[in-house]
Amino acid sequence: MSRHATVPRELSFEPFSGSRAIAAGLITRRMLNGPHWRRILPDVYVHEGSYDPDDHRMWCVAAAARLPPGAAIHELSAAFLWGVDLLPLRGPRHAVVPVHVALPKTARPDPHPRIRYAYRTLTPDDITSLSGLPLTTEVRTAFDLGRSLPRADALGALDAFLHRRLVTRNNLAVYIDTRPGLRGLQQVRDLLALTEPLSESPMESRLRLLLHDAGLPKPTLQYEVRSASLSGKGRFIARVDLAYPQWRIAIEYEGDHHRERAAFRKDVYRFNALREAGWLALRFTADDVLRRKEQVAQKVRYAIAERAT
Incomplete structure (x- = not known):
């Protein structure tokens, strides 16, 4: 055929x-x-x-074809459709990632391993359409992720929505105030005060939260290090993830892409240039941020103490 x-x-x-x-x-x-x-x-x-079994959008379209009135794709799947991919790893060696669907309380769907249903009270203003798919609005999606995900993941989600300008702190704060009594409200309200639109990855958000929880000073994000100049605008040296400019301390999250040869060579040049400019660069991996939080905080604390004297 x-x-x-x-x-x-x-x-x-x-x-x-x-x-x-x-x-x-x-x-x-x-x-x-x-x-x-x-x-x-x-x-x-x-x-x-x-057909692609690992294409999450394909499964979202499939789920949408069966949704009853008042239902919508929400949480992680809605974020994915808004361009914020917070889904777990996908592929043949990874677990199935189901489509997250919010249902009205009157719905009685047949269970399916590719769809994760949850009953939610959504107003008409909470649901929109994107390329024909019913999903929760940007602000409702950010709100739900901020209150339902584990704390560090929730901050990463909120940062990502702010970074992509899908929401603002103000309209999210207003939305929070209109939903009193919902589960997780205090978490999303507390995290909103810690959000940073300049954060460029969930792991950067985790690293920043780690420093906050350890009682360390708030760092500056995406800081441009420049050489000293009488004109006040020196030569560009590097842009670092987090920085304490007053102590010339740079803090970098090293993702797997830094292991590639071209990225490795660029990093060597950058960190040598930072050192020559009098900066101390602290580099942390995912294992550090996820499994050695106390050691990370201690290294930063020692660096501040050493440079502040």
């Missing part, structure tokens, strides 16, 4: 409701039962050429 000759364009690339497509005269039941279509959810099909 020639795909271009026999497959309607509207059914070629994304999942769709089989019964609706048949009712619209776009396809027949016999065609759907053929080898060129894959049934991925009850009454939801996708063309074999568009």
